Amino acid sequence: MLNFHQVYKAYATPQGPLRVLDGVDMTLEKGQSLALMGESGSGKSTLLHLAAGLDLPDAGKITFQGTSIATLDEPGRARLRRQSLGLVFQQFHLVPSLNASDNLRLQARLAGREDPAWTRHLVERLGLSGLEQRYPEQLSGGQQQRLAIGRALAPRPALLLADEPTGNLDETSAKEVLMLMLELVQESGSALLLVTHSPQVAAPLDRCLKLTRGHLAEPAA
Structure with a gap:
């Protein structure tokens, strides 16, 4: 599904290059959940990113479903995100x-894979029934994050990438x-x-790695 092989990444700073990834190897299999801590x-x-x-x-080298990401131009990478990835931040x-209904359907429509039955299931499971016509500002923080998760999963992506998805929520809602x-x-x-800094968030996932x-x-x- 996703493979990192000897991946390096550095950023320029006033003090010189700051290397944040130093020969990273990582593999994520189809259907697997992996927590990345640090x-x-x-x-x-x-x-x-x-x-x-x-x-x-x-x-x-980074490969996703057998394709090297670096061989894709920017439109190609955008197409990959639209068709195969879900992103939650x-x-x-x-x-x-x-409104909530259109936000939820947005990603599936862009991917050309809108499934009304799956969308209805998401609305019910996410506790958003009756809130479909509300706009984001009319929803609580927890409702907004559930809506964002539903939007990412609406097209049934091959891979969901989540960056501290509960970081803005209180402990119970998180x-x-x-x-x-x-x-x-x-x-x-x-x-x-x-991605998380919390052992409690990482615990239910299949695997955990620390950077x-x-x-x-x-x-x-």
């Missing part, structure tokens, strides 16, 4: 001028949203790569 600034989001084709590595990134997301990911058949000084390893017990 301290703030360790490069977790950078790795996620590389997986999404939002950025390119300085060296190494700490910020909800909902379209304020669209736990509810996380477990609901994991259940829906399993129902959709998607693989999941989730430290540019290297990935199993976290210490």
Whole structure:
């Protein structure tokens, strides 16, 4: 599904190049869930952006479903995100001028894979029934994040990328949203790569890796 082979990435700073990924190897299988942990600034989001084709590595190879991401031009990478990836961030990134129903359907429509039955199921499972005509500003933070998760899963992507998806929520809402997301990911058949700093968030996933000084390893017990 997703493979990183000897991936390097550095950023320019006034003090010189800052290497955040230093020969990273990682494999994510179809339908698998993987938590990526690390301290703030360790490069977790950078790795996620590389997986999404939002950025390119300085060296190494990233393949998604057998295709090297670096061989795709920007329209090709945008097409890959539209057709095969779902993205969920700490910020909800909902379209304020669209109601909840249209926000939910947006990604599936762009991908050309709108499934009314699956959409209705998402609305019910996400606890959004009766709220379809409301606009994002009329929803609570938890409702907005559930809507963002539903939008990402509406086209049944091969891979869902989630960057601290519950970071803006209180502890109770965060736990509810996380477990609901994991259940829906399993129902959709998607693989999941989730970035978090929380062992509690990482615990329910199939695997966990920790990014430290540019290297990935199993976290210490």
